Amino acid sequence: MGDSLNVDTAINYMDERTDDTAASFKRPDYWRVDAFANYSINTHVQLRFSVENLFNETYYEHTFSRFEVWPGAPRIFSAAVKATF
Numbered sequence: 001m002g003d004s005l006n007v008d009t010a011i012n013y014m015d016e017r018t019d020d021t022a023a024s025f026k027r028p029d030y031w032r033v034d035a036f037a038n039y040s041i042n043t044h045v046q047l048r049f050s051v052e053n054l055f056n057e058t059y060y061e062h063t064f065s066r067f068e069v070w071p072g073a074p075r076i077f078s079a080a081v082k083a084t085f
Helices: none
Strands: 004-014 030-040 045-052 060-065 068-071 076-083
Touching: none
Parallel strands: none
Antiparallel strands: 004 030, 030 045, 045 076, 060 068
């Protein structure tokens, strides 16, 4: 097996929704796009690069009340090397 490149994306949409039983506030909708690339150098070595939240969208992962709102992660870059023997 020679070198190969694979590229992929994940597109996530979360609709606007209320998060408390009294429906006193709404969490806004959002789009989040993630991108991934894998590069196999040979049968033993693979490189992986990913970007989560590619467009650095502001979004809210969890809300428990209008006073406790957890933002989603900002743009995250990661890289890895996988070697098998």
